[in-house]
Amino acid sequence: MRNIILVIFLVFLWVKFFGEESGCDKYASKYSCKYVEEKADYDVYYWVKVENDNPLDDKYIGSTKGLLNCKNIAINYSNIVHERWNERSYICVLKKDGLNMEKHRY
Helix, strand or coil, X not given: CHHHHHHHHHHHHHHHHHCCCCXXXXXXXXXXXXXXXXXXXXXXXXXXXXXXXXXXXXXEEEEEECHHHHHHHHHHHHHHCCCCCCHHHEEEEEEECCEEEEEECC
């Protein structure tokens, strides 16, 4: 019985500190940094003319895996529409099990 309790406790610790949902302070995420940066699926949105501060100008431009890929899609899109790159011009929406979970930027 003692061994079973120890195994359950160790599994809990592993999931809490090393699993997908171990948290990442860098991105204020409930998911691990590695998951956010490399494994998560994202929908990519781009705000045309972000300097106008109109949230209605956002446009879905694609989906990808990993936060850096998300940023790169946004940079490429800014080149296509001939707009100067602005870090505020894009947002990456983390998708898990078909649901929007968190928003990030690289």
